[in-house]
Amino acid sequence: AQSVTQLGSHVSVSEGALVLLRCNYSSSVPPYLFWYVQYPNQGLQLLLKYTSAATLVKGINGFEAEFKKSETSFHLTKPSAHMSDAAEYFCAVTHTGGGNKLTFGTGTQLKVEL
Amino acid sequence: DTGVSQDPRHKITKRGQNVTFRCDPISEHNRLYWYRQTLGQGPEFLTYFQNEAQLEKSRLLSDRFSAERPKGSFSTLEIQRTEQGDSAMYLCASSSLWGRQVDTGELFFGEGSRLTVL
Numbered sequence: 001a002q003s004v005t006q007l008g009s010h011v012s013v014s015e016g017a018l019v020l021l022r023c024n025y026s027s028s029v030p031p032y033l034f035w036y037v038q039y040p041n042q043g044l045q046l047l048l049k050y051t052s053a054a055t056l057v058k059g060i061n062g063f064e065a066e067f068k069k070s071e072t073s074f075h076l077t078k079p080s081a082h083m084s085d086a087a088e089y090f091c092a093v094t095h096t097g098g099g100n101k102l103t104f105g106t107g108t109q110l111k112v113e114l
Numbered sequence: 115d116t117g118v119s120q121d122p123r124h125k126i127t128k129r130g131q132n133v134t135f136r137c138d139p140i141s142e143h144n145r146l147y148w149y150r151q152t153l154g155q156g157p158e159f160l161t162y163f164q165n166e167a168q169l170e171k172s173r174l175l176s177d178r179f180s181a182e183r184p185k186g187s188f189s190t191l192e193i194q195r196t197e198q199g200d201s202a203m204y205l206c207a208s209s210s211l212w213g214r215q216v217d218t219g220e221l222f223f224g225e226g227s228r229l230t231v232l
Contacts, residue, residue: 009154034220043118043205043223044157090156100145100209100221101170104156 002027004091006105014113019063019078021108023091026072033074034092034102035065044090050074052096061085086112116140118224120206126230127196134192135227139208146189147221148181149205150174157205163189196231203228 007022025031032051036044048059055067061084065076074091088109092102119138127133139146145164149157160179161171165186175181178196183189193200207221 036223041225043225044207044221045223046220049220092156100147101159101162102157102221103159106154106156 002031002093002095002103004033004093004103004105006089006091006108008108009106010109010111012111012113013081015083016080019076019081019085019110021076021089021091021110023065023074023076023105024072025074025091025093027093027095029095031093031095033065033067034094035059035063035074035076036090036092036104038088038090038107040087047076047089081110081112083112083114086110118206118208118222120204120224120227122227123225124228124230126232128232129198130195132192132194133196133229134190135204135206135229137189137191137206137208137224139188139206140210140222141187143208143210143222144186145209146183147207147209148189148191149207151203151205151226152201160191193229196229198231201229201231 003026005024034049035047038044047063048057050057050067058064063078088107090107091105094102121136147162148160151157159172160175161181163183178194181191203226205226207223209221
């Protein structure tokens, strides 16, 4: 079985500050890892994905994440937060042959303050 | 490409009634997924189809739930005899995986159908 754990259900940062959202995974096979963003009353939008190529993955809106096998982590970062980044962020895992069946974390609500 | 569309966006019903949600995936996608998201939780997998075949169902999908994709295009999710615990956002997603294409796991989500059971 696969799972992800997102530490911190709520994160608050100042506009212009570093964003760091944490995700740790558990998988007995090489994982594929994803970060999705969800704005209020909307579906999920893919930010970035790791599928066994480069361990540092760049996504949309200036976000990036680094796959660290030794730490079983896939933390999401952005150097400078913008007000428009306020949303809920979900980490998810699957694996090759997994049928694209994603297992999601419980989410982290990001608040950006002036 | 109009993306994944879901209908209705919101549904309020009384306990014991039946409800049906529809999902239209991205046209060239052969896989379709249903997820359920409750307040404060991440989406939970319910079931998925490849073309018209339902390949997997979660234990979360009780006998009151049925999903179909009769022609391999749109899908419906029906909940019979709704209970208050069924209140959630029901998300549909689609993806494509043809032949020897590598399965990279990316899903494209609709905006969801929010169910409130009174």
